[in-house]
Amino acid sequence: MDVLPTGSNVAASCVVCNSRYPRARLSLGYVTCLSCGDKDAKRVKHCIVPMHKSNYIPVTDPKLLVQINSKGVRS
Ligand SMILES: [Zn+2]
Secondary structure, three states: OOOOOOHHHEEEEOOOOOOEEEHHHHHOOOOOOHHHHHHHHHHOOOEEEEOOOOOEEEEOOHHHHHHHHHHOOOO
16 A cells, blocks of 8 residues: 555654654554554563552453453452
8 A cells, every 4th residue: 555644634743753643543542653653562562450469460461351350359
């Protein structure tokens, strides 16, 4: 595809390289352009999840989040 983001379709600037990227991407929660977002996704593959015992664990798999939610409450 050779469609460049132009005009009113572009409303956001990448926080890393200041490139413009489509507003739709921003609405998905991304604050970087596609190329920077791709690098970022490779560098940071986990998110930190606060546990009920007040410690934080890194989670790389969304399925693990579900397990934490269902099993973490029981003791
Ligand atoms: Zn960028």
